[in-house]
Amino acid sequence: MAGKKTADCTTARDERTKQHKPLTAKQMHFCRCVAGGMTQAAAYREAYTVREGTKHDSTHTVASRLMRDVRIRARVDELIRRRDSIVVAAAASDRQKVLQKLRDWTESAEPTDSNKIKAAELLGRSVGLFKDVVETSNGKRSASDIESDLMDRLDRLLATDSVVDEPPEDRPDSLH
Secondary structure, eight states: OHHHHHHHHHHHHHHHHHHHSOOOHHHHHHHHHHHTTOOHHHHHHHHSOOOTTOOHHHHHHHHHHHHTSHHHHHHHHHHHHHHHHHHHHHHHHHHHHHHHHHHHHHHHSOTTOHHHHHHHHHHHHHTTTTOOOOOOOSSOOOHHHHHHHHHHHHHHHHHHHHHHTSOGGGSOGGGO
16 A cells, blocks of 8 residues: 555655756647647647557547647637637737728728628628628418508508609798
8 A cells, every 4th residue: 555655655756847948849749739730639640750550549649648638728728818818809900901991991992882882792791781681471471461561562652652742832942
């Protein structure tokens, strides 16, 4: 029993000492490969010298053991976070560049220039100005209900058209 306890203490002490050691070049390469999207086994084969006859399961086991190292796991996580923040920053920068270019085109293009119209449209889309709204109804309507609604809408449209078609003398003086 005493031997087991000493071995556990030694292992714990080794782990604490190990946490303060910097990663080796091969470990760093392994971390970059994993953070770059490679599988752990593929990253291990890339970073370390693996003999030709080595079984895939052996490589996978060693790579998994390597990933259990707190320092390596932390480094991989840090590299992934950095990559993600760079991607987000680049996307935001690209978005700003595109929007600025579109703004410039809306102001500098000729009035008849189709680029000006397209630039304005794209700017509008970027801020959600042209969102299509689709209304759906779960309830089924009869043909007579639909006909009735259409007739009501038609009556309202015709009523607004008749106001526009009034003769000039019936309109207020400010509209002449």
